Amino acid sequence: MKALVYHGPGNKKLEDVPKPVLREATDAVVRITKTTICGTDLHILKGDVATVAAGRILGHEGTGVIEETGTGVSRFRKGDRVLISCITACGKCEYCRRGMPSHCETGGWILGNTIDGTQAEFVRIPFADTSLYLIPENADEDAMVMLSDILPTGYECGVLNGAVKPGDTVAIVGAGPVGLAALLTTQFYAPANLIVIDLDDNRLAVAKQFGATTLVNSADGKAAEKIMALTGGKGVDVAIEAVGIAPTFELCQEIIGAGGRIANIGVHGASVTLHLEKLWSQNITITTRLVDAVTTPLLLKTVMSGKLQPKQLITHHFTLNDVLQAYDTFGNASKERALKVIIANE
C-alpha cells in the first residue's frame, strides 16, 4: 500500500509498504478514507519528537472503513465507517479509568508516533473498541476528521480546563487551527466576550468569522495593555494559550483576572517564567493537558445537531498521491491561508 514514511529530520517519502495486519485480539485494521496533517507532524519532521523513529508512517487523524477485526473486538465489524481517535485507549488501565487515556499505560498518543499512522491506505488500530467511533449515517466525513484531534484538543485542553461560563470574558492567544478549535467550542458556553490575539491579520479575520467579538493584533507589544483596558482593568476570566512559546504564556499571566484560569494548550519546547511574586495572591488556576479525546461522543452529538460546524476549519483538499503538496501547503499556512487540509484516498 501507499504510505507517507518518515526517514529522519527533513526527510519524508510517499512509498509502497506492506499493508498492516492484526497483531492482537483487540486490534482492527482500517482502510483510510480521509486523513489530515497536524502541527505535530511538522514538529516530527523537524526532528523535535524523539519518540518517532525513522521508518514510521506518519499521521494520527482520519476516518475509514473497518477492514478486519481481532477476536477480542466486539463493537465493530467489517464495513463499519469509523472515526479514528488520535488517542489510543486500552480502557483498562488506571489512567483510562480515571478518564485520562492520554496517559494510557499501553496507548495514549502512539499513532504516527511509536506505531504506524494514518497517512496511508490502511492502518492497524490497537484497542479498536475503545479507540474508534462509529460514524453516524448522515455525517460528513470531512467534518469527522476534525474530531480526531483538533476539536477535542481545543475543547478539552482549552475550554473545559478553562471552565468557561456564560457571560465570561475569554481571551484566546493564538488563532492557528487549535486556537480556532477552542474558539468554536468556547461558544458552547455563551461567553459574553471572546477576544482573540494573534500577530497575523488574516488569521484574526478568520477568527472574526468564527465568532470572535474582539481582535487584538499583538505585533505592537501592547496586547496586555489593550486587553486590560477592554476589561476595565480587571483582566479576563479565562485565558487560553494556543501557541506554546514563552511570550504568549507571559501574555496570559498579564491579562488574567483575580480568580481566573489559564488553560494551556500549546506544546512548549522550553520552560517559562511563572510570576508567582504577583500571582501567588491572585487565586488563579493554571492547567495543562494532553488531549484525552474523551469528549468525542459529546462533540459528535454537537456536530450532528449542527451546534458545531467543523468544516469551517478545512481550507484545502488533496489526495494521498498529493500528500507532499498537502504538506507544502500546510507548512506554509500563513502564505497559503491554510487551516486544516483534507487528504482523501480516491
Add this chain to the structure above:
Amino acid sequence: MKALVYHGPGNKKLEDVPKPVLREATDAVVRITKTTICGTDLHILKGDVATVAAGRILGHEGTGVIEETGTGVSRFRKGDRVLISCITACGKCEYCRRGMPSHCETGGWILGNTIDGTQAEFVRIPFADTSLYLIPENADEDAMVMLSDILPTGYECGVLNGAVKPGDTVAIVGAGPVGLAALLTTQFYAPANLIVIDLDDNRLAVAKQFGATTLVNSADGKAAEKIMALTGGKGVDVAIEAVGIAPTFELCQEIIGAGGRIANIGVHGASVTLHLEKLWSQNITITTRLVDAVTTPLLLKTVMSGKLQPKQLITHHFTLNDVLQAYDTFGNASKERALKVIIANE
C-alpha cells in the same frame, strides 16, 4: 402614590396609598419605572399563598430609579437606574453566605408577599446593596424586567440544576413563561436536542421560535411513548418540570434516562408519587429550588452581549393605570397569547 393592593381572595384594587419611607439603614426607596405580573401573583389572588395578608401591595419584579438611600447603603445613590431582584438578600446570614438567599433569614421572597411590592409608583427595598443591581447604560429596561425573576428562575432551577451539557437531549415540560425562560437559557450550553412538551399548540409554536428542536403535544397521552421513541428508548439526559402538577412530574419520571436529572421548577400544591420501585437503580438526580437570583450578574452579561434576548418573552405593554387590564390579559394567557406583560409608569 398609586399601587395595586390585594384585599383578600379575588379582590384587588388600584388605589392611593402613602409613599414608602426608609425604615432601616440598609433600605432604599426606588421609584418604579417598569414592573410585570408573575404567575405567583395569580396564585396570591386565588388565596393560595397564606403569607400574603390583605392590604399588601403586590409585585416582586421591576426596574426603577433610586429615590433615597439609608445611611448603611454604599453601592447606590439617588438617580441610579436599578433592577429589582425578586429575592431580597441580607448578604450576611448562613443561607446568603451559602449562595442560597432564597432562604435568607430576614429576606428571601418577601416583596409583594410579607412586605409591599413593586406594582406601585414606589417601593421600599430592604438590604438594597445586595438586592438591587445597577442597570448598564445601554440596557433596554423591558429586557431588564425579565431578569427580576423569570430568567433566573428558569436558569437556576431548571438549567443549572439540570446540569445541561453540550450534546445533551433536554426535555422541558411546560411552555409557559417559566418553561420558555428555561428554554432560552438552556441554549447557553449547546444541547443537541431540545424537546418541549405542552398541551397548547400556540405555546409550542412559540417554543419552536425560541429554539425548541422537537415539539410534543401531550394531549393524546402519548408524550412519554413519543419521547422514548425519539431517544431510541434511552430517555432524556435532563427533564425540566415547569408546570407544578402531578402528571407533568410523572412524565418526567417516565422519560428520564439512566444517569439523568429531573430539575423541578414548578410550584406544587400537592404531593406526587415517586416511582422508587423503578428509579432506585436508575442513578437519577431530582432537584428542587426556589430561585436564589444569584446568577443575575451572569445573566446581565449575557443580555448585554446579545447572547440572551429577554424581550422575546414580552407580548403586551400597559401602564400602571391599566394594571387591572394587564391582569386580565395575563390571566387569560392562552386566549390572549400572552407571555410576559410590561407595566410602565408613565
Add this chain to the structure above:
Amino acid sequence: MKALVYHGPGNKKLEDVPKPVLREATDAVVRITKTTICGTDLHILKGDVATVAAGRILGHEGTGVIEETGTGVSRFRKGDRVLISCITACGKCEYCRRGMPSHCETGGWILGNTIDGTQAEFVRIPFADTSLYLIPENADEDAMVMLSDILPTGYECGVLNGAVKPGDTVAIVGAGPVGLAALLTTQFYAPANLIVIDLDDNRLAVAKQFGATTLVNSADGKAAEKIMALTGGKGVDVAIEAVGIAPTFELCQEIIGAGGRIANIGVHGASVTLHLEKLWSQNITITTRLVDAVTTPLLLKTVMSGKLQPKQLITHHFTLNDVLQAYDTFGNASKERALKVIIANE
C-alpha cells in the same frame, strides 16, 4: 464442583455442578477463596427478583485466584489473587465510558443474577480486565470481600451522592450492613454529627462503635421530631436512606434541611410519596444509584492505608459446605446479631 444453586422461591441447594469454562476471549475463570451473602440474595430466594432463573448459582461477591484467562485478557494471569466486583463492566459501552457500569450494555449486575455467581468453587467472570482487581500482597482477604459490593454501595450511593462535607450533619436511616458501610465511609469526610436511626437497639449499639455520634431509635415514631430538635430546627445536611421502604424515605423528607441532599441506597419494592408541596422550594437534591463500583481502587487504597477497616463488618465465618447454615445466620440477622458473614472454600 460444589455450588449453591437457586431452584425457585424458597428453594436452594448445595450441589455438584460442572466447573465453568471460558466462553469469550475476555473471560477469566476464578477459583473462589472467599465469598459472602448479600441482602439481595435473600430477596432472590423470596422470588422478588424476576431476572433470576431456577438453576442459577447465587452470589456476586468474593475473592479468588485466577485459574484461566481468555486470549483477550491482558491484565491478569493464572495464580493472581483477585477481588471480584459485583458489577461486571465491559469498559467499552456508552455507560461504562460515562463511569456508570451499573448500566453496562452487556454487564452490570449479572453475577448470581443472569449468569452463574460466586457461591461456588469456581466462577466465570466476563470482561475480566475491567471487572476484577488485583489484591495487594499484604491485604487481608476477608476485608477484600467487603469491597465487592457493600462498601462501594455505601460509599457511592450514600456518601458520594450525599456529597458529605467536613462539618456536616449527616443522618443515616437504617443500621443494617449497608447503612453501616455508609457510616464507615462517611467518616472519610469529617462530618461533625453522624446521626444513625434504626428500630433495633443492638444495631444502634454497633453504629455507636462504628462512629455514630447520635443514636435515634425510631420505634416511638418521634425520630423526626428528635432530629429537628437536635439540629435547632434546621434539619440535616445529608440524609442517607439505607432501608428501602416508604416510612424511611418519608423520614428523610421530614428531616432534610434547606439545601440538603437525600441519597437513596435502599432497594424499593413500591413507590413512595414525594412531598413536593413542601419540598419544591427547599432547594433539595434526591439521588438514586445502583452501585457502579467505580470507586473500588480508591477504597482499596483507604483499606491498605488503614483509613477504612472493613473487617468490622464481619461477624461470622463459615465454609462453603456450611453455606446453608450461613444463610440461616444471615437470614436471622437481628437474632444472630449478624452483619456480614464470610464463606470460605477450605
Add this chain to the structure above:
Amino acid sequence: MKALVYHGPGNKKLEDVPKPVLREATDAVVRITKTTICGTDLHILKGDVATVAAGRILGHEGTGVIEETGTGVSRFRKGDRVLISCITACGKCEYCRRGMPSHCETGGWILGNTIDGTQAEFVRIPFADTSLYLIPENADEDAMVMLSDILPTGYECGVLNGAVKPGDTVAIVGAGPVGLAALLTTQFYAPANLIVIDLDDNRLAVAKQFGATTLVNSADGKAAEKIMALTGGKGVDVAIEAVGIAPTFELCQEIIGAGGRIANIGVHGASVTLHLEKLWSQNITITTRLVDAVTTPLLLKTVMSGKLQPKQLITHHFTLNDVLQAYDTFGNASKERALKVIIANE
C-alpha cells in the same frame, strides 16, 4: 490603650495610642482577648510589605468581645464573644459575591496592613457582620485564634485547591505553621499517604505527631528522588507548597504525577521557573490563592465536634505586655521550637 506599632523596617514598639472609634455604620469595635503573630508580620517588619505604613498597629488575627457596634450592624451586640477573620469582607461587591473576599473591593486583608490591627487592646472591624464570627459557648479561645488565618489558609489554599480525595498520596512541602495547618486539614479527606518534606528534623517530628505518614528531610537534595521511589515512579496526586521560594516550587513540579494538582500556599517574593516543556502534556493543575476565609463556619463545626484540634499548633503563651518577647520567640521559631504563640490581654 496599649498596642504594638510598626515604625518602619526593623522598628516596632508597644506604646499607648488612642482607643479606636466607630467610623462607619457597619463598623464594630472589639476588645481583644487573644491574638497571635503571623509569618506575614515578620515580613512586614523586614519592610517587605509596601502597603504597611509607619504608625500602623500590627496583627490580623484574634478573638475578643464586642465593645460597640454601628447602626448598620445587625448580627452582633455588645458583649458577644467573637472570632476576628483576617479577611474583611464587605459582603456586597462582585468578589465577595463570587466567594472571593480576599479581593473584596473595600476589604480583603486590610487589618494590620492598611488599617490598624489586632495586636492591641481594642480594634475597629469594618463590615463587622460579615467579618466576625460568634464564638460558641463551649469553645476554647486559644483554638479559636487559630481560625482567624492559619487554618483557613492551610485548608482553602492547600487542601481545597489541592482537591484532596480519600486514598490520595499528598505531599506537603514545608512543615512550618501553615504547612502543618494544611497537614491537619488534609486529614478531613482520608488520604492514604501524607508525605511531609522539610529541612528541619524537629519540624518533621512535629509533622509525624500531626499525622504525616512519611517524613522526608530534603537537606540532601534527594527529596524528589525519594518521593518518586515511594510512589512507584508515578508521583503524588497533590503537592502543597507551603514555603514560598523557588526550590520548593521546583520540588512540587518534580514530584507531581500525571493528572495531579500543585496547590501553592507560599508567599513568593520572586518569580519561579515553570517547566512547561515537561508539564504541558501532564494534565496538571496549579493553583494560587490568598485565603478567602469563607470556610470559617465549616472549620468552626469541625473544631466544635473534635474533628480538628487547633490547639496542637500552639506552643507558647504570652501577654500583650510581653509582645516583644513573643516576637522574639516566634522570630526564632526553629531554635525555640515555636509554632504559633498566643498573646493574651490580661
